[in-house]
Amino acid sequence: MWKRIRILFVFVVSTFHCVPEPSPSLLGILILPLVTQTSSIFTIESSTPANGATGVSLTPTITIIMTQAIEPTSLNTNITCSPSCPSLTGGSSNRTITLTPTSALTSGITYTITLGQNIQSTFGLFLGTNTSFSFTTL
Known part of the structure; x- marks a missing residue:
């Protein structure tokens, strides 16, 4: 009985030892970025204050969650507020854009x-x- 167990053990161990180590393939390199995206589209997922919100503070912290991580340098001149808002300060981290007016809104x-x-x-x-x-x- 013990002899059979030892033979089975040696067989199992030697089988694992003989399994080749996988190497990266071109398919894995091309597909991986597509798999790690949170969405196939890039748009606003949610905002605070929410679209259409009323009674918002005159000094809000505006938070915008996107469906994918943001390239921070693309924000530089691509966010506007109308009618004319006080200057907005802030930036982005991963999927979140945070903006704060430098003075109170009207x-x-x-x-x-x-x-x-x-x-x-x-x-x-x-x-x-x-x-x-x-x-x-x-």
Whole structure:
């Protein structure tokens, strides 16, 4: 009985030892970036304040979540606010853009934040069209 177990053990161990180590293939290199994207499109997933929100603070922190990680350098001139907002400061981290007005917004005004078509994801996709959301202050 023990002899059979030893033979089986030696067979199993030697089988694992003889299995070749996989090497990277061109298919894996080409497909991997597609698999790791969170979405096949690049657009706004959500925003705070939400589109159409009312009663928003005059000093909001505006948070925009995208469907893919953002290439930070593409934000430089591709975000606008209308009507004219105080200067917006902030930046991006992975899929999140955070913006803060440098001074208080005006009460009772509907502001529209527009992300320009040239904002790019780290996977090389562009928004392709200007994308906006609006909110109204207190």
